[in-house]
Amino acid sequence: MSEHTDAPPFIIGKVEDFAGWARAGSMWPATFGLACCSIEMMATGTPRFDIARFGQEVFRGSPRQADLMIVAGRVSQKMAPILRQVYDQMAEPKWVLAMGVCASSGGMFNNYAIVQGVDHVVPVDIYLPGCPPRPEMLINALLKVQELAREKPMLRHRREIAAAAEAAALEATPTSQMKGLLR
């Protein structure tokens, strides 16, 4: 091909871009299916919805080999330490997708037994509402995680961005103080 163009026979790009492209195309979810959402997650892996087209149908049983933890379902008080342990056992880079309302915020179960949102236990990258979310919604969320992976900054760049995000979050108004929006 290099005989047909004047372009030089090499590709220039940022390391971040190459790493992001590789990570996004081969994200392996860890099996953390808990409840009803796990059945929808399994359905997403099956031929009608088929996340194999995104390279994500290999659900790894071992967290050491997984990149993405899809917390699918309600997390009970008894399960929360195990959730944290599995998250800790995953190797960087890792992403967390809170699938369903129970994982995002406790959902309809506002009671003694359910952790009101897994962000009390692990840092969450994408929240996916739904009870349970349709497989198409899960695929949408997975594509967004792919975007995150593709754009993920590395090294010093990442530290700067993280520090800036934390400062902004500390300055922001808490949800219950955001008044006057209905006018």
Place this chain on the structure above:
Amino acid sequence: MTDVDNTQGGELAPVVPEGRTLINVRQGAFGASGDTSGYDGLTRFVYMPDAAERPYGSWFDQVVDVLEELLGDDASAAIESVVVDRDELTLHIAGSHLLSVCRHLRDDQDLRFEMCLGVSGVHYPADAGREFHAVYPMQSVTHSRRLRIEVSAPDEDPHIPSITSIYPMNNWHERETWDFFGIVFDGHPSLARIEMPDDWVGHPQRKDYPLGGIPVEYKGAEIPAPDERRQYR
């Protein structure tokens, strides 16, 4: 749940007939917070259906007859009352006779209630002296019918004999009822928590245990947890 019985000693104190369960004393129409409807002063006593009179109807008479015959002299002490309601037979059994009643239910060929469908604990805080009820639905595979055994225990001494020696299937059910209500089943091989974490304090499904939710945050507003909301009871 804030429907607490606070009518002892007043002119509203209920006269509870023997053996009849006072389910609840309903104060006012709304739950937790203040009521503007004027129904706050309304007090209603809600009872379980009365003990039934003979004949009970359909196959109930035959079953109770056979059971009384097998129990012999203990029959009147064992069977506290018989309730027939909504086509279902409920036998209120005294805890001390529970094992012999269950053995007869399982073994006698006219009864043959082979399966015990578990224990359902119910907490009636208004039913003084008999707060915890353990409800055992008994299923007869041979005769395709079902009856209910109900045993009560007071709050101060919540002990009920375990029937796992007769119905081994009740093992986990009794553990669950201990976990959620604090009813101790004497004679159970390993009465440990099963649903809640092992070091949990308290028995969650009791009426005096809060639901435990958190207030829901919206932009500019906050809704209290479900058991603290103002809702029609």
Place this chain on the structure above:
Amino acid sequence: MTKESTSPYATAGLGEDDGSAPEFTVFGGDWSEVAEEAARLGEQRLVFNMGPQHPSTHGVLRIMLEVEGERVTECRAGIGYLHTGIEKNMEFRTWTQGVTFCTRMDYVAAMANEAVYCLGVEKLLGITDDIPERANVLRVLMQELTRIGSHLVAIGTGGNEMGATTVMTTAFIAREETFKVIERITGLRTNNAYIRPGGVAIDTPDDSVDMIRAMIPDVKQRLDELALLQLENPIFKGRLKGVAKLDLAACMALGVTGPILRSAGLPYDLRKSEPYSGYETYDFQVPTSTDADAYSRVVIRLEECYESLKIVAQCADRLEASVGEPVMVADKKIAWPAQLSVGSDGQGNSAEHIRHIMGESMEALIHHFKLVTEGFPVPAGQAYAAVENPKGLLGCHVVSDGGTKPWRAHFRDPGFNNLQALSMLTQGGQVADVVVAIATIDMVLGGVDR
């Protein structure tokens, strides 16, 4: 275990070191080192966790296994990792809202939970005979479609856990066919709050009978594929024949119902022995076997799918014959008032219903308002209802204090009961058979833990 102690906790005797066995506490170490040390000490016995997070435990189930070499000497199941407090939460919601909670217990066959709860509530209300015929047909249709879905998940995940992914993809394709029909009729794929006290939530759209009739041969073809793929396969037979045996005496002692009891030889099915929702008028059979092993249970589940398809075909005929009939009980003080339809801005109350309650009938507006915000009161008392879940006998005990919210709702889930049998199914066998045993019990941890 006869320790002098007033504490009822079984772990009261734990922690007493009588020096009988060497103890290795492993936390993220290297297995080969541990095994070397154990072999050096002459002990081959290992106790380990098949922990809550595991691809083969059908959900969050913790299994404590004590193995000697490859043989399981002791197996205990630890549950509670999905305990949601559904039963307590239902005490703070109206009777109709309770349907949305109980449907999430056994999330694989969601509408069976709804059906048993509604049967219990209707018993308390005394309207069991007033449920319209068409509503009963729809209830039967939904329960059978979810039965097919549940058995397909059991067969599919069972195959997947043994390493045969094609079994799972085929089973789930068939399941998707049933979901197309369920979604068309109820609006959701799963966790549909469709069966409500008094009937069902909404009537069927016009093309649903044709959809059902078109679906039946598709599902049958997939079931044939599953049978062809698995039943004569020597590896499948080798892994499942003679494994996880539970004979009739053990089943009766442990109160095991469902396909496990039917594989032990007793043709016990609540749809036949204590029919509900009009099941006595349908023509179907109850597959039974006497082998009592995992293989016969897979065969029974496949056969039950075919029988369910027979019932679904009969339901389609009855739906066609009863077009226009009500799907909710006639008593306006109980019947769920809203009629949903899809408008220009999404799903909501249909325009005719809004016109009726706003313009035509004051009573209808009052009923709508009171039923949705406050709910209907149920006379005091208690009732018990039981249905044949795909997994066994599902029971519901409801107690009412005369109010609009339950005083107590307790569910007897067949998975909770059947899981007690796990020790009997696995002890003495091999570690790989534990996976098969769990798959054959087919419990759903949402129902087990509630």
